[in-house]
Amino acid sequence: xxxxxxxxxxxxxxxxxxxxxxxxxxxxxxxxxxxxxxxxxxxxxxxxxxxxxxxxxxxxxxxxxxxxxxxxxxxxxxxxxxxxxxxxxxxxxxxxxxxxxxxxxxxxxxxxxxxxxxxxxxxxxxxxxxxxxxxxxxxxxxxxxxxxxxxxxxxxxxxxxxxxxxxxxxxxxxxxxxxxxxxxxxxxxxxxxxxxxxxxxxx
Amino acid sequence: xxxxxxxxxxxxxxxxxxxxxxxxxxxxxxxxxxxxxxxxxxxxxxxxxxxxxxxxxxxxxxxxxxxxxxxxxxxxxxxxxxxxxxxxxxxxxxxxxxxxxxxxxxxxxxxxxxxxxxxxxxxxxxxxxxxxxxxxxxxxxxxxxxxxxxxxxxxxxxxxxxxxxxxxxxxxxxxxxxxxxxxxxxxxxxxxxxxxxxxxxxxxxxxxxxxxxxxxxxxxxxxxxxxxxxxxxxxxxxxxxxxxxxxxxxxxxxxxxxxxxxxxxxxxxxxxxxxxxxxxxxxxxxxxxxxxxxxxxxxxxxxxxxxxxxxxxxxxxxxxxxxxxxxxxxxxxxxxxxxxxxxxxxxxxxxxxxxxxxxxxxxxxxxxxxxxxxxxxxxxxxxxxxxxxxxxxxxxxxxxxxxxxxxxxxxxxxxxxxxxxxxxxxxxxxxxxxxxxxxxxxxxxxxxxxxxxxxxxxxxxxxxxxxxxxxxxxxxxxxxxxxxxxxxxxxxxxxxxxxxxxxxxxxxxxxxxxxxxxxxxxxxxxxxxxxxxxxxxxxxxxxxxxxxxxxxxxxxxxxxxxxxxxxxxxxxxxxxxxxxxxxxxxxxxxxxxxxxxxxxxxxxxxxxxxxxxxxxxxxxxxxxxxxxxxxxxxxxxxxxxxxxxxxxxxxx
Numbered sequence: 001x002x003x004x005x006x007x008x009x010x011x012x013x014x015x016x017x018x019x020x021x022x023x024x025x026x027x028x029x030x031x032x033x034x035x036x037x038x039x040x041x042x043x044x045x046x047x048x049x050x051x052x053x054x055x056x057x058x059x060x061x062x063x064x065x066x067x068x069x070x071x072x073x074x075x076x077x078x079x080x081x082x083x084x085x086x087x088x089x090x091x092x093x094x095x096x097x098x099x100x101x102x103x104x105x106x107x108x109x110x111x112x113x114x115x116x117x118x119x120x121x122x123x124x125x126x127x128x129x130x131x132x133x134x135x136x137x138x139x140x141x142x143x144x145x146x147x148x149x150x151x152x153x154x155x156x157x158x159x160x161x162x163x164x165x166x167x168x169x170x171x172x173x174x175x176x177x178x179x180x181x182x183x184x185x186x187x188x189x190x191x192x193x194x195x196x197x198x199x200x201x202x203x
Numbered sequence: 204x205x206x207x208x209x210x211x212x213x214x215x216x217x218x219x220x221x222x223x224x225x226x227x228x229x230x231x232x233x234x235x236x237x238x239x240x241x242x243x244x245x246x247x248x249x250x251x252x253x254x255x256x257x258x259x260x261x262x263x264x265x266x267x268x269x270x271x272x273x274x275x276x277x278x279x280x281x282x283x284x285x286x287x288x289x290x291x292x293x294x295x296x297x298x299x300x301x302x303x304x305x306x307x308x309x310x311x312x313x314x315x316x317x318x319x320x321x322x323x324x325x326x327x328x329x330x331x332x333x334x335x336x337x338x339x340x341x342x343x344x345x346x347x348x349x350x351x352x353x354x355x356x357x358x359x360x361x362x363x364x365x366x367x368x369x370x371x372x373x374x375x376x377x378x379x380x381x382x383x384x385x386x387x388x389x390x391x392x393x394x395x396x397x398x399x400x401x402x403x404x405x406x407x408x409x410x411x412x413x414x415x416x417x418x419x420x421x422x423x424x425x426x427x428x429x430x431x432x433x434x435x436x437x438x439x440x441x442x443x444x445x446x447x448x449x450x451x452x453x454x455x456x457x458x459x460x461x462x463x464x465x466x467x468x469x470x471x472x473x474x475x476x477x478x479x480x481x482x483x484x485x486x487x488x489x490x491x492x493x494x495x496x497x498x499x500x501x502x503x504x505x506x507x508x509x510x511x512x513x514x515x516x517x518x519x520x521x522x523x524x525x526x527x528x529x530x531x532x533x534x535x536x537x538x539x540x541x542x543x544x545x546x547x548x549x550x551x552x553x554x555x556x557x558x559x560x561x562x563x564x565x566x567x568x569x570x571x572x573x574x575x576x577x578x579x580x581x582x583x584x585x586x587x588x589x590x591x592x593x594x595x596x597x598x599x600x601x602x603x604x605x606x607x608x609x610x611x612x613x614x615x616x617x618x619x620x621x622x623x624x625x626x627x628x629x630x631x632x633x634x635x636x637x638x639x640x641x642x643x644x645x646x647x648x649x650x651x652x653x654x655x656x657x658x659x660x661x662x663x664x665x666x667x668x669x670x671x672x673x674x675x676x677x678x679x680x681x682x683x684x685x686x687x688x689x690x691x692x693x694x695x696x697x698x699x700x701x702x703x704x705x706x707x708x709x710x711x712x713x714x715x716x717x718x719x720x721x722x723x724x725x726x727x728x729x730x731x732x733x734x735x736x737x738x739x740x741x742x743x744x745x746x747x748x749x750x751x752x753x754x755x756x757x758x759x760x761x762x763x764x765x766x767x768x769x770x771x772x773x774x775x776x777x778x779x780x781x782x783x784x785x786x787x788x789x790x791x792x793x794x795x796x797x798x799x800x801x802x803x804x805x806x807x808x809x810x811x812x813x814x815x816x817x818x819x820x821x822x823x824x825x826x827x828x829x830x831x832x833x834x835x836x837x838x839x840x841x842x843x844x845x846x847x848x849x850x851x852x853x854x855x
Binding site for chain 1: 361476480483484487494514515518521522525526529530532533536537573576577579580772799800802803810
C-alpha cells in the first residue's frame with residue numbers, strides 16, 4: 001500500500017465517486033414504480049371470455065359488450081387484503097367519473113372453503129361467491145357496473161394475472177392500453193389512469 | 204395517554220441525540236473538555252428516552268389499544284401474546300423504532316465499556332453515534348410515527364401478517380438489526396480515527412470486539428431468517444436472492460472482510476486505509492439495505508407498504524452520512540495509509556486477497572440487486588435478476604475465498620515461504636481431494652444421485668478447511684505457551700463455514716422432490732421412504748382454521764416418522780397459508796407441503812390433494828454451520844486481551 005505520485009492521492013476518491021453514481025441511480029429509481037410491470041398484453045386485444053356475473057339470474061358478461069367505450073377491468077376478491085385498501089378509492093372514483101369499471105372476481109372460492117373430502121359443485125361455488133361478494137360490496141360500496149365471476153381462474157390466466165388486485169384500462173376498440181399489478185394509489189389514478197382515459201375517450 | 208408519552212419521549216430523544224452528536228464533536232475540535240464530557244450523560248439520557256418510547260409502543264400492543272393506527276394495522280385481539288409483542292416490529296414504523304432503540308442500546312454499551320478510552324476518542328465515537336441517531340429519529344418523527352392515533356378507534360386490529368407469526372420471526376428482526384446497527388459502532392470508531400488522524404493498532408484493537416459482536420448478531424439473524432424461510436414459506440427453499448436478503452448479505456460480507464482486515468491492521472499495521480474503508484462500507488451497506496427495504500424502489504417478498512416520501516428521506520440521509528464519511532476518507536486516508544510492508548506470500552497478503560474477493564462478491568450482489576433499477580432508470584426496460592446470475596458469479600468468487608482460508612491461517616506474518624506452505628499442506632490437500640472424489644463416487648455407485656463437479660468442489664473446500672484447521676490446531680497444541688481464546692474462536696467459525704458448505708453442497712447435489720396428487724390411502728415414494736396419506740382432518744387454531752394431512756413415513760416397512768402439513772386460513776385476512784411439516788435429522792430432512800384440493804380420482808372418485816414432498820440431505824448442516832460461526836465469533840470476542848486492550852493501548 002504505497003501512495004506515491006498524483007494517482008496515489010486520487011485513488012482515495014474512487015469510493016466517493018462510486019457512491020455518488022450509485023446515489024444518482026437510486027434517486028432516479030425512486031421516481032419509478034416497480035409494480036408497473038409491462039405486460040405483453042398491453043397493445044393487444046383484451047382476451048374474450050363469457051362468465052356469469054354477480055346478478056342472481058344467470059346473467060353473463062362478455063368484453064365485446066363494452067366495445068365503443070373506454071372501460072376499466074379491476075380484478076378483485078374478498079380474501080384479498082390489498083383490495084380493501086384500494087376499494088374506497090375505486091368507490092370515490094366511480095362517483096366522480098363516468099368511466100365504467102367492470103369487476104372480475106378472481107378465484108373467490110378457495111379450496112379451504114370446501115368441506116374436507118368433498119367437492120363443491122360449480123353452482124354451489126357460484127352461490128357462495130355471490131353471497132360473500134355481495135355482502136362485501138354492500139358494506140364497502142359498489143364501484144362496479146357489474147362483476148364477472150372467474151371462479152376457476154381461467155380468465156385470470158388469459159389476462160396474465162400475477163396477483164390480486166390488478167387493473168386494466170381498455171379502449172373503445174377493445175385493446176388493453178394499461179395494466180397495473182397491485183393496489184391503485186391516488187397518484188397512479190390522477191397521474192397515469194385519468195390522463196390516459198381522457199385521451200382515449202377523445203378518439 | 205401512554206402513546207402520547209411515547210411520542211413525546213421520542214421528540215425529546217431527538218433533541219438529546221442532536222446534543223450528543225454536536226457538542227462532544229465541537230468540544231474535541233475546540234479543546235473544550237466540558238463539552239467532551241457531555242457525551243456520556245447525553246448518551247444515557249438518549250437511551251432512557253428511546254427505551255421509554257419503545258416500552259410505550261410495547262404497552263399499546265399488550266393492552267390492544269386499537270386507537271393507535273400502527274397497533275390496529277399489525278395486531279388483533281385474537282393474536283397470542285407472544286406474537287402480539289413481536290408485532291411491535293411487524294411493520295415499518297415499529298421496525299424503525301426498534302432500529303433507533305438498538306442504536307441507543309449500542310451507544311450506551313460503548314459509553315459503559317469505554318471508560319478506559321481517551322476522553323477525546325470516546326467523545327468522538329459517541330458524537331458520531333449521536334448524529335446517526337438524530338437522523339433516524341428525525342426519519343421516524345417526520346415520516347413514520349408509530350404513535351399516530353386512529354380516531355375513531357378500530358373495533359379490532361387487522362392482525363399480524365400470518366407469515367410473520369412464527370417463533371423465528373419473533374427474534375429474526377431484532378438479531379439482524381443488532382447486526383446492522385452494530386456496524387455503526389465500527390463505523391463511528393473509523394470516523395473518530397480519521398478525525399483524529401491516528402489510524403493505529405489501538406484503533407484496530409478497540410474496533411475488533413465491537414465488530415465481532417455485531418457480526419455475530421448479523422450471522423445469527425441471517426441464519427434465523429433463512430431457517431424461517433425454509434420452515435415457513437412452504438416451498439423448501441432457504442435462500443432466494445431476494446433484494447431484502449441481499450441487503451443483509453452485503454454488510455455481512457463486508458463485516459467478514461472487516462474482522463479479518465482489522466486483525467492485520469492490529470498485528471502488523473497493514474492496509475489501514477483499506478480497513479477503514481471496509482468499516483465505512485459495512486455500515487453504509489446497512490444503511491443502503493434500509494433504503495432498499497423502506498423506499499419501495501425494489502419489489503420483494505418482504506415488501507412493506509412503501510411511501511415515496513420515506514424513500515427520499517432515507518436517500519438524503521444515506522447521501523449525507525456516506526458521502527461525508529467518504530469525503531473525510533478521501534481527505535484523511537492518504538496521510539495515514541503508510542503501513543508495514545508485507546511479502547507477496549504472507550498472512551497479511553492472504554487476508555488482503557480474501558477481503559478484496561469478499562468486497563468484489565459484495566459488488567456482484569449489489570449489481571444484481573440494483574441492476575433492474577439501473578436498467579429502468581436508463582429507460583432500457585424492466586427486468587429482474589434471479590438466482591442463476593447470483594449462483595453463476597457467487598461460486599467462482601467465494602471458492603477462492605474458502606481455499607485461501609487454510610494458507611491464510613498457516614502462513615506466517617510478514618513473509619512466508621511458499622515451498623514450506625506447499626510441503627506442510629500437501630497431505631491436507633491430498634486427503635481433501637480423495638474425499639471430494641470418493642464420496643460422490645460412492646454415492647453414485649449406490650444410486651443416490653449423479654456425480655456433479657460442483658459437489659466435488661464443495662466437498663473439497665469443506666474438507667480442506669476442516670483438515671487444514673485441524674492440522675494447524677494440533678501443531679499449535681504441541682507448542683508451549685498459552686493459546687488465546689480468539690484462536691479457538693477463529694477455528695470454530697472456520698469449521699462453521701466448512702459445515703455450512705457441506706450443507707449447501709449436499710442439498711444442491713442430492714435433493715429430491717416429488718409433486719403428486721394424492722388421496723387417502725395412496726402412497727408416494729421418495730428415495731427409500733414411502734409416505735402414505737392416512738387421513739385429512741380439520742383443526743382449529745387460536746386465530747385460524749386449518750386442514751391437516753396425516754402422512755405416515757415408512758422405511759423398510761418400519762414407521763420412522765409422521766408428517767402433518769397444514770393449509771391454514773387466518774380469520775382476519777382469510778389468506779390461505781401453507782404450514783409445511785418437516786422431519787428433521789442430521790443426515791436429511793423430509794419436508795412435506797400441502798397444496799390445494801384437485802379433481803377427484805379418475806376411477807374411484809375419491810377426493811385428492813396436491814402434495815409436495817422433498818428429501819433434503821444435510822440441510823440442517825446449514826443452520827449448524829451458522830451456529831458454529833456465531834459461537835466462534837462469541838469465543839473470539841470474549842478474548843481477554845480486548846478487556847485489557849485500552850490500558851495497553853493508552854497513548855504514550
